[in-house]
Amino acid sequence: MWRRSALAVLYAGVALAAEPKYKLGRAATAEDIAAVDISVLADGRGLPAGSGTAAQGKDLYFRRCSKCHGAEGQGREEGGPLVGGKGTLTTAKPLKTVGSFWPQATTLFDYIRRAMPFDRPGTFSNEQVYQATAQVLFLNGLIGENDVMDAKTLPKVAMPNRDGFVKDPRPKVK
Ligand code: HEC
Numbered sequence: 001m002w003r004r005s006a007l008a009v010l011y012a013g014v015a016l017a018a019e020p021k022y023k024l025g026r027a028a029t030a031e032d033i034a035a036v037d038i039s040v041l042a043d044g045r046g047l048p049a050g051s052g053t054a055a056q057g058k059d060l061y062f063r064r065c066s067k068c069h070g071a072e073g074q075g076r077e078e079g080g081p082l083v084g085g086k087g088t089l090t091t092a093k094p095l096k097t098v099g100s101f102w103p104q105a106t107t108l109f110d111y112i113r114r115a116m117p118f119d120r121p122g123t124f125s126n127e128q129v130y131q132a133t134a135q136v137l138f139l140n141g142l143i144g145e146n147d148v149m150d151a152k153t154l155p156k157v158a159m160p161n162r163d164g165f166v167k168d169p170r171p172k173v174k
Contacts (some may be wrong), residue, residue: 040110044155047109050126051150054138057131061139064117065132073097073139079118083139086160099140103165105149105157109133130154 040046062071068079075081085095094100098108113129115121124132134149142157143149149157 038110038113040106040113042104042106044106044151047106047151047154048126049151050130051148052127052130052132052134053148054131054134054143054145057128057133057135057138060128060131061135065135068118073136082136089161089164097140098136099142099160101161101164103159103162105133105137105142105154105159108136109154112136 038046065079066076068076069082070076073081073083080097081095082098085097085100087100088095089100102108109129112132113122113124113126116132117123130149133154134143134147137143137149137157138145138147142159147153
C-alpha cells in the first residue's frame with residue numbers, strides 16, 4: 001500500500017515540475033537529466049557507450065594522473081596508491097587499493113568519471129574514462145594492455161577482492 005502512495009507522490013512531483021506554477025525555471029529536459037544521470041551500478045548497468053584500452057590510456061594516465069598517483073600507481077604525496085596491497089587486507093597493515101580492495105571494476109569507471117582527475121573532475125570524455133580505467137586495471141595486473149574495456153567487458157573483470165565483502169542480507173525493495 002505504501003508503495004502505491006509513494007508512486008502517487010512521485011507522479012504528483014512530475015506533474016508539478018511540468019507546470020510552470022511558480023513561473024520560475026523550467027522543467028528539466030531529457031538532456032539535462034542525462035548529463036547528471038551518470039551512476040554506474042556494480043553489475044555495469046549505466047555504463048555508457050564507448051571503449052578504451054590501457055595502451056590507449058597510458059599517455060593520458062601519465063599526463064593527468066601520475067603526478068598524484070605515481071607513474072606505476074604506487075601513490076605520491078597528493079593521491080594515494082591505486083596499485084599494490086594484494087594479500088595485505090588480513091594483516092596488521094592492510095593496504096587498500098583498487099587492486100587489493102575494490103570488489104568491482106565498474107565502480108572504478110564511475111569514480112574516475114565523477115571525481116578524477118582531482119584537479120579537473122568531469123572533464124574527460126567517456127572514451128577517456130574507459131582508457132584511464134583500463135590503465136589502472138592494467139597497472140594492477142588485472143587485464144592485458146590491449147584488452148578492450150567497455151560496457152560488456154568491464155563488469156567481467158575478476159577483481160581479487162570480489163568475494164571479500166559481506167552480502168547485504170536485507171530483502172530488495174523497490
Ligand atoms: C591533483 C591530484 C590528483 C590527480 C591529478 C588525480 N588524482 Fe586520483 N585522487 C587524488 C586524491 C587526493 C584522491 C583521494 C580523494 C578522496 O579520498 O576523496 C584520489 C583518489 C583516486 C582514486 C580512489 C582510490 C581509492 O582507493 O580510494 C582513484 C581510483 C583515482 N584517484 C584515480 C585517478 C585517475 C585515474 C587519475 C587520472 C585520470 C587521477 N586519479 C588523477 C588526487 C589526484
